[in-house]
Amino acid sequence: MSRKQIVLGAYFPGVNHDTVWSDPASGSHIDFASFEHWARTAERGKLDLLFLAEGLRIRTRGEDFFDQDVVGRPDTFTVLASLAAVTSHIGLAGTINSTFNEPYELARKFATLDVLSGGRAAWNVVTSSDAPTGENFRRGGYLGHHQRYERAGETLTAVRALWDSWGSDAVVADPSSGTFLRDGHVGDFAVHGNQFDIAGRFTVPRGPQGHPVILQAGESPAGRDFAAANADAIFSRYQKFDEARAFYDDVKARVAKAGRDPGEVRILPSAAVVLGDTEAEARERHAEIHDRQVDPWTAIVLAEMVWNRDLSAYDPDGPVPDVEPTPEAPTWIRGRAPLTQDAHATATSWREIAEARGLSLRETVKHVFDRAVFVGTPEHVADEIDRYVQADACDGFILGSHVSPTGLDEIVDRVVPILADRGVFRTDYEAGTLRENLGLAPPARFGERRPTGSAAVAS
Amino acid sequence: MPRPPQGQLLVVSLGHGDEPYRLAARGADVLCVTPHDVDEARGIVERVREIEAEVERHDEASAATRGPLEPLRVLADLVVLLAPTQDEADERLARLDAIDPLTSDAAVLATTPSALADLLVAWQEAGLDGYRLRPAVLPTDLDRIVDGLVPALQQRGAFRTAYVGSTLRERFGLPRPTSRYATAGSSA
Numbered sequence: 001m002s003r004k005q006i007v008l009g010a011y012f013p014g015v016n017h018d019t020v021w022s023d024p025a026s027g028s029h030i031d032f033a034s035f036e037h038w039a040r041t042a043e044r045g046k047l048d049l050l051f052l053a054e055g056l057r058i059r060t061r062g063e064d065f066f067d068q069d070v071v072g073r074p075d076t077f078t079v080l081a082s083l084a085a086v087t088s089h090i091g092l093a094g095t096i097n098s099t100f101n102e103p104y105e106l107a108r109k110f111a112t113l114d115v116l117s118g119g120r121a122a123w124n125v126v127t128s129s130d131a132p133t134g135e136n137f138r139r140g141g142y143l144g145h146h147q148r149y150e151r152a153g154e155t156l157t158a159v160r161a162l163w164d165s166w167g168s169d170a171v172v173a174d175p176s177s178g179t180f181l182r183d184g185h186v187g188d189f190a191v192h193g194n195q196f197d198i199a200g201r202f203t204v205p206r207g208p209q210g211h212p213v214i215l216q217a218g219e220s221p222a223g224r225d226f227a228a229a230n231a232d233a234i235f236s237r238y239q240k241f242d243e244a245r246a247f248y249d250d251v252k253a254r255v256a257k258a259g260r261d262p263g264e265v266r267i268l269p270s271a272a273v274v275l276g277d278t279e280a281e282a283r284e285r286h287a288e289i290h291d292r293q294v295d296p297w298t299a300i301v302l303a304e305m306v307w308n309r310d311l312s313a314y315d316p317d318g319p320v321p322d323v324e325p326t327p328e329a330p331t332w333i334r335g336r337a338p339l340t341q342d343a344h345a346t347a348t349s350w351r352e353i354a355e356a357r358g359l360s361l362r363e364t365v366k367h368v369f370d371r372a373v374f375v376g377t378p379e380h381v382a383d384e385i386d387r388y389v390q391a392d393a394c395d396g397f398i399l400g401s402h403v404s405p406t407g408l409d410e411i412v413d414r415v416v417p418i419l420a421d422r423g424v425f426r427t428d429y430e431a432g433t434l435r436e437n438l439g440l441a442p443p444a445r446f447g448e449r450r451p452t453g454s455a456a457v458a459s
Numbered sequence: 460m461p462r463p464p465q466g467q468l469l470v471v472s473l474g475h476g477d478e479p480y481r482l483a484a485r486g487a488d489v490l491c492v493t494p495h496d497v498d499e500a501r502g503i504v505e506r507v508r509e510i511e512a513e514v515e516r517h518d519e520a521s522a523a524t525r526g527p528l529e530p531l532r533v534l535a536d537l538v539v540l541l542a543p544t545q546d547e548a549d550e551r552l553a554r555l556d557a558i559d560p561l562t563s564d565a566a567v568l569a570t571t572p573s574a575l576a577d578l579l580v581a582w583q584e585a586g587l588d589g590y591r592l593r594p595a596v597l598p599t600d601l602d603r604i605v606d607g608l609v610p611a612l613q614q615r616g617a618f619r620t621a622y623v624g625s626t627l628r629e630r631f632g633l634p635r636p637t638s639r640y641a642t643a644g645s646s647a
Contacts, residue, residue, distance in 0.1 A: 030460070030461065072460055072461050073460070074460055075460075178558070
């Protein structure tokens with residue numbers, strides 16, 4: 001049996017403590033030059049896609065501005081459009097919120113990105129139940145957990161209806177007959193559901209992919225079902241081999257249950273990589289990086305995210321706090337996704353880890369937040385990536401490091417060529433869209449695939 | 460996002476009467492208008508200046524620190540169709556009109572690059588700060604603007620031969636607005 005081909009993407013170091021902005025090699029997180037370097041590097045490695053996260057709320061701690069980590073992030077669409085101009089093959093995936101955006105605007109922007117990039121657009125659909133984020137938008141407030149997936153489902157259905165409203169052959173542009181459009185009804189749409197009641201004419205011709213690639217990152221059961229029913233690729237946080245295997249099986253079963261072919265969904269965990277010429281050197285380098293990622297104050301702040309209260313009086317080198325978390329109190333650190341659904345259970349598990357291993361608070365936080373998945377020589381990291389994929393723990397990885405924009409360079413220069421030599425990763429791009437590069441079928445127009453939870457939404 | 464290089468982006472709006480002129484006078488940097496001859500251009504510019512005086516032209520940030528805003532930069536919109544000779548320009552326009560009459564809110568000028576350069580220089584006397592040209596046919600008329608009109612304007616000393624400054628605001632001679640949140644000692 002032939003070996004699975006690995007999917008590889010690259011994430012831009014994010015607005016969180018994993019990104020060490022104080023590293024001497026660190027560049028701007030907002031200048032075009034940084035994004036350009038990152039994108040060109042990824043394309044030099046023949047990677048499948050670039051991945052941009054999103055932050056719609058400046059983070060605060062109590063009443064204060066939270067500037068322990070990188071602050072500030074430019075608009076996803078604008079960055080991806082600028083990168084489309086300096087790359088030719090790589091996919092352009094952006095995280096865009098479905099809670100605060102209108103389907104008409106989303107469909108226009110992604111269809112435009114798909115047209116401008118020659119079929120390289122991808123949308124990571126996220127939802128938000130964060131009230132402070134909602135305050136930035138005209139909707140105001142936020143949606144409860146159930147409603148935000150209803151809205152996400154209806155948004156996606158509506159966006160797909162809009163993408164389908166132009167046929168691939170709609171534009172004739174025949175000067176001899178003076179005919180521009182084949183069909184005078186092009187762009188007609190009407191979508192009615194609980195969240196939307198919209199009708200009109202869509203303005204952007206169908207892009208090369210028909211539908212941009214849909215990414216999703218559902219964690220909860222509702223999120224996993226939504227992803228299984230709707231996504232072309234699923235971005236996961238499960239990085240340990242056994243967890244990744246379990247997630248893979250669970251999601252593929254949900255894909256089948258949703259009436260889809262499990263083979264048409266790619267599962268892609270994110271993975272930070274730390275390389276060294278020897279295993280020992282890599283481990284040493286990782287220890288240094290991790291020490292800077294979770295410095296004493298960051299350790300306190302990350303604990304505060306679980307405890308949801310001010311822990312600044314506690315010593316990071318002392319024990320895990322013995323006070324109880326106060327999850328019912330007003331949110332102490334805002335603008336970050338919650339770290340836990342059950343603060344008391346998480347606090348208990350931290351205390352257990354600390355006791356069993358004899359760790360201080362900071363050491364416990366470092367233990368819990370070690371996001372570096374692959375630490376070792378390039379050969380070792382390539383071995384591991386290949387092992388995960390061939391054993392169906394995932395279909396590939398979204399790779400990155402702690403430094404922007406140059407952290408990806410050594411991954412592309414030292415790890416990717418080993419995978420290509422082994423015949424499990426492309427040695428060059430074939431002409432084609434992102435959808436084709438990922439081995440995904442073209443979507444049917446007025447596609448038969450509909451989110452299972454929103455049958456009432458008709459296009 | 461941190462404050463961008465221009466501080467505030469250039470705000471441009473198109474207007475055809477008092478109401479949009481008033482909107483622009485309140486908050487825009489550049490107003491595009493659609494005169495059909497030099498006299499109409501003069502009348503429009505005078506009206507815009509009256510309205511600027513009527514409305515409180517300010518932004519809440521800079522009024523306190525910098526005094527009144529710069530006056531609106533007023534640009535005339537023109538649909539441009541160019542040819543080496545006037546006869547050829549007339550023919551091109553007639554050919555387009557035969558397919559589908561070329562109509563516009565702005566004046567349609569079918570002429571030569573050199574005659575258009577003379578006209579643009581002459582209309583400056585009406586108080587216009589510049590023009591927003593709408594090429595009638597792409598890429599033909601854009602090419603002729605760049606290769607024919609621009610050198611003709613440069614020969615008349617009426618157009619730059621190199622870019623000066625880096626931001627768009629600088630190109631319009633507009634300063635970077637002070638941030639409304641700036642405090643003494645902080646950078647604007």
